[in-house]
Amino acid sequence: MSDQNKQSAKIEPLRKAHPCPECGTPSQREHYPFCSNRCRELDLSRWLTGSYAIPVADDEAKAEYPDED
Numbered sequence: 535m536s537d538q539n540k541q542s543a544k545i546e547p548l549r550k551a552h553p554c555p556e557c558g559t560p561s562q563r564e565h566y567p568f569c570s571n572r573c574r575e576l577d578l579s580r581w582l583t584g585s586y587a588i589p590v591a592d593d594e595a596k597a598e599y600p601d602e603d
């Protein structure tokens with residue numbers, strides 16, 4: 535085996551792509567281990583709130599609610 539295939543135009547990740555925990559699509563490096571930011575937020579939301587309604591994860595400043603009972 536030689537390394538002469540290095541000039542291949544195909545960019546391969548160093549590690550195997552894991553299937554997205556949400557939908558099973560091969561994960562993207564920028565969203566690892568998910569396939570997309572959507573799936574990441576989906577999983578995060580479900581992890582944090584269980585079966586609670588999916589919150590709008592747009593404003594990180596509003597991470598905490600001041601008036602919780």
Ligand SMILES: [Zn+2]
Pocket residue numbers: 554555556557558559568569570573
């Ligand atoms: Zn996914």
